[in-house]
Amino acid sequence: MINGISNFVGYYIYSDDEIYIPEGMRNTINVIDKDGKIHRKIVYDKTTQGKSTIPFNCLSFPYTPIYMINGKMYLPQSPNMGLGDRIVEDSPVTLILDSIKHSLTEFELRFPKVRSSVELRGNTLGIEMSYSQVYDGKNFIYSFFFDENLYIVSPDGKVRNQVKTRSKYVDEIYNEKKVPGDITELVRTLCTIPMYGNLIYDKYRDVYYRFVYPETKLENDNYMDIWQLGRTKFSILILDKNFEILGETLFPENIYASNLFFIRKDGLYISTSFFKNPTFSDDKLCFRRFDLIQTKK
Structure with missing residues (x-):
C-alpha cells in the first residue's frame, strides 16, 4: 500500500495539507494532506x-493530544517496559521532536511512583500510569489518574512546580494490589474506584477544569459503555491561573458523558448523551453549556 497507514487512533491537524497521524505499532508519524496522500514520514526511535522510544497514540481519554510549538512536536509517552527494572524512574512522560534539527529529547518529568516498576510488569488495571495533558500557552500541565498532584512543566521539559489539588469527594486514591482476573470484574472496577481524570484549560476564562471520579457503587450494569463515556458519577475541580482551587461541582449521576466535552468562548460544553440519561437518543449527540459564575462567600 503506497498510501497505507497501519493501526492508529488519533491525529493532529496543523493545516489542510499538513495532517499528522502517528502509528500505534511503529515509531512513525505520517504527514498527509486533505486528500489522504502521504507526503512524508517522521521516524522517532x-x-x-540514548533511550529507545515507544509508539504513542493521541487519545481523547486520557486527553493527550499532539502539540506543535515553534517547530517542535510534543509526543506523549507511556511507561517504557523495555527499560529493565527502572520503568517508572527512567520513562519520560513526553518527548520533544524538533522538526528542524531532527532531534528527539526527553522531558525531565517521569511517571509518579503510584506503582513500582516490578508491579507494572505484573497484574495491573492498565490505567495506573494514565494521565491527561494540556498546554496553556506557557506551560504543560499534567493530571495523573492516580495522583492528586498537578505537575507544571516548561516547554523545554523542565519541571517548574508540583501542586496538590485534592478533591473533597476523594479521600484516598485506589491502591489495591490485587487486580480482578475476570474482564467483566476488571471493567467494573475501572467504573467504580476513586480516581482523577481529564484536565482542561479554558483560555477564555484563564482557569483549569479537572475531572474527578469519586468511589461509586454499581451492580449488573453495562460497564464497558460506562467506562467509554466517562463513569456515572463525577465532579469538576475549578482552578485559577495559579492552580488555587476556586470550587468543585458534583454533577448529577447518569446524565452526562464526561469524556465528551469542548470549550467555546461562551462556556464549557459537556455531552448529555449518556446512555443512562432518560433523554438519551442514538440519533442525537447533545451537549449542555456551563457558565463559570463567582459565588458570594
Whole structure:
C-alpha cells in the first residue's frame, strides 16, 4: 500500500495539507494532506539521551493530544517496559521532536511512583500510569489518574512546580494490589474506584477544569459503555491561573458523558448523551453549556 497507514487512533491537524497521524505499532508519524496522500514520514526511535522510544497514540481519554510549538512536536509517552527494572524512574512522560534539527529529547518529568516498576510488569488495571495533558500557552500541565498532584512543566521539559489539588469527594486514591482476573470484574472496577481524570484549560476564562471520579457503587450494569463515556458519577475541580482551587461541582449521576466535552468562548460544553440519561437518543449527540459564575462567600 503506497498510501497505507497501519493501526492508529488519533491525529493532529496543523493545516489542510499538513495532517499528522502517528502509528500505534511503529515509531512513525505520517504527514498527509486533505486528500489522504502521504507526503512524508517522521521516524522517532531514540532520544539524544540514548533511550529507545515507544509508539504513542493521541487519545481523547486520557486527553493527550499532539502539540506543535515553534517547530517542535510534543509526543506523549507511556511507561517504557523495555527499560529493565527502572520503568517508572527512567520513562519520560513526553518527548520533544524538533522538526528542524531532527532531534528527539526527553522531558525531565517521569511517571509518579503510584506503582513500582516490578508491579507494572505484573497484574495491573492498565490505567495506573494514565494521565491527561494540556498546554496553556506557557506551560504543560499534567493530571495523573492516580495522583492528586498537578505537575507544571516548561516547554523545554523542565519541571517548574508540583501542586496538590485534592478533591473533597476523594479521600484516598485506589491502591489495591490485587487486580480482578475476570474482564467483566476488571471493567467494573475501572467504573467504580476513586480516581482523577481529564484536565482542561479554558483560555477564555484563564482557569483549569479537572475531572474527578469519586468511589461509586454499581451492580449488573453495562460497564464497558460506562467506562467509554466517562463513569456515572463525577465532579469538576475549578482552578485559577495559579492552580488555587476556586470550587468543585458534583454533577448529577447518569446524565452526562464526561469524556465528551469542548470549550467555546461562551462556556464549557459537556455531552448529555449518556446512555443512562432518560433523554438519551442514538440519533442525537447533545451537549449542555456551563457558565463559570463567582459565588458570594
